[in-house]
Amino acid sequence: MIRVGIIGGAGYTAGELLRILIYHPEVQIEFIHSNSNAGNLVSDVHADLLGETSLSFTNELNQDNINCLFLCMGHGNSKTFLDNNPIAEGIKVIDLSRDYRLKADAKDFIYGLPELNKDKIQDTNYLANPGCFATAIQLALLPLAEARLLTNDIHVNAITGSTGAGQNPGATTHFSWRNNNVSIYKAFQHQHLDEIYQSVEQLQPDYKKDIHFIPVRGNFSRGIFASVYTDCSLTEAEAIYLYEHFYENDPFVFISKQNPNLKQIVNTNKCIIYVEKHGDKLLIVSMIDNLVKGASGQAVQNMNLMFGLGENVGLGLKAVAF
Numbered sequence: 288m289i290r291v292g293i294i295g296g297a298g299y300t301a302g303e304l305l306r307i308l309i310y311h312p313e314v315q316i317e318f319i320h321s322n323s324n325a326g327n328l329v330s331d332v333h334a335d336l337l338g339e340t341s342l343s344f345t346n347e348l349n350q351d352n353i354n355c356l357f358l359c360m361g362h363g364n365s366k367t368f369l370d371n372n373p374i375a376e377g378i379k380v381i382d383l384s385r386d387y388r389l390k391a392d393a394k395d396f397i398y399g400l401p402e403l404n405k406d407k408i409q410d411t412n413y414l415a416n417p418g419c420f421a422t423a424i425q426l427a428l429l430p431l432a433e434a435r436l437l438t439n440d441i442h443v444n445a446i447t448g449s450t451g452a453g454q455n456p457g458a459t460t461h462f463s464w465r466n467n468n469v470s471i472y473k474a475f476q477h478q479h480l481d482e483i484y485q486s487v488e489q490l491q492p493d494y495k496k497d498i499h500f501i502p503v504r505g506n507f508s509r510g511i512f513a514s515v516y517t518d519c520s521l522t523e524a525e526a527i528y529l530y531e532h533f534y535e536n537d538p539f540v541f542i543s544k545q546n547p548n549l550k551q552i553v554n555t556n557k558c559i560i561y562v563e564k565h566g567d568k569l570l571i572v573s574m575i576d577n578l579v580k581g582a583s584g585q586a587v588q589n590m591n592l593m594f595g596l597g598e599n600v601g602l603g604l605k606a607v608a609f
Contacts, residue, residue: 289314292353295360296321302333303583311601317352350375358382379412387415399589402537408592419581421482423513426558427573430533432490440496445513446503470504510549511577519569526562538599556584556602
């Protein structure tokens, strides 16, 4: 049995993690840590869990009862937490922040994109869960990188739901601003770009071109719809075969023969990919739920690998009906 503790239990990623772990057949949740909510019922904060769990938040950290620790804190806080709270030997740590994703900061952490680093993930005790935009965009590019077919600049336009900005309200996240609205932010300089370059260069070390990324705030709550295009010598049929072959052993990546819709991936751990050829350009559409495959679902997928379970155990989430 995997005995789990969660640090930073009040945010969106922790809420999504709890929804999955409560019904995971191999998991026992031992504690959910939150200084600001200690003593409160989890369902008082994550209201949709009313009737699903009677657990309460705690401000105590009891490592004796766990063998897996999820860090669901804001960026920068995981490093501070681990510096101040040495983790006992034998406890596996899964960090959902960006603190350890880049090699320069990684220490003992392995970058946890299962479709790229599955063997390394199975052997590690410390895992850095990828970013949501980074996951969708990397999955669009990895087959081309492995085949050394990325030969020119890459152009990305990706729109994300409001939950990607976290639970704390802000000027660009509250409903009255976000509803019926679209806007661009961090054009060409989003923090996930470094992750994407790192993974592309892992498979294609000679790639030295630019990735032009335009992130867009969407007026929906969850999901990422990434449109990627670049020059490519393959025919459309050859590209489809390349993607199907690359992901044939990855249970959550699906190559669609029809132009997909965002609702197909909401509340699932799926990534749906669609490719189209237009002249010398290959268009790749990649879609994920930013809170599931882009965060907590992928974290559970990685936990499964780290503990020798099948990747899809406990992740049989269903898409929202049209």
